[in-house]
Amino acid sequence: MEENNKSTLKVNKIKDGIVIDHIDHGKALKVLSTLGIDGGEDFTVSILMNVRSKAVDSFKDIVKIEKRVLSKGELDRISLVSPGATINIIKNYEIERKFTVEIPDRIVGIVKCSNQNCISNNKEPVTAEFTLESRSPLKIRCIYCDRTLTQQELYHKI
Ligand SMILES: [Zn+2]
Incomplete structure (x- = not known):
């Protein structure tokens, strides 16, 4: 791939990991902190804030975490920070599973x-x-x- 290819300016698709979508805008950093992720890890984290969501005509945040899985406890934490967040589990560039977080009883x-x-x-x-x-x-x-x-x-x- 060319070094100056336009696509390198965009956030790349991830190969394996988690995409947390539909985070209430402004809450991406809180989602990361509640997962204990501060950037000192050896995996790549992409944060998109105030992205226009076409579906609901409002703004949202998106977090992409490579080579990471989420435990039930971590999903519970995300559900409390941003109840409408959706989780996409990515395997080999494809969405293997997609679901909305659920607040536990x-x-x-x-x-x-x-x-x-x-x-x-x-x-x-x-x-x-x-x-x-x-x-x-x-x-x-x-x-x-x-x-x-x-x-x-x-x-x-x-
Ligand atoms: Zn009390």
């Missing part, structure tokens, strides 16, 4: 309770746990102190 060890006096925020070895109260609008409830967090509130507690 029980959210364990992902979100911290916003109540400072909650037992899950004390030194005792208690893992923060929430139940899903409502998908849309997103609302979760702490099983220990009953505090509820909205999507905006929990976003800063992931």
Whole structure:
């Protein structure tokens, strides 16, 4: 391929890995941080922010991560950061599987309770746990102190 080929200016298709699409615009970096990815890894990460989404005529972010798989826990994290995100699993340049993330009914060890006096925020070895109260609008409830967090509130507690 020519060095100055126009296609090299675009973000290339990935061979194997994950494309996280339809991320709420502005949340791509939060998705990466919740996955523990900071760029110090040995795989390539492409971030596209404020891409026009033709389907819904709005803006979205896209994250492409090469040579990476996502665990169930990581998918749960993404679902809480951006509930409408879609996951494309890429194998040999083809989409092998595509699905929308799903918010789990029980959210364990992902979100911290916003109540400072909650037992899950004390030194005792208690893992923060929430139940899903409502998908849309997103609302979760702490099983220990009953505090509820909205999507905006929990976003800063992931
Ligand atoms: Zn609590």
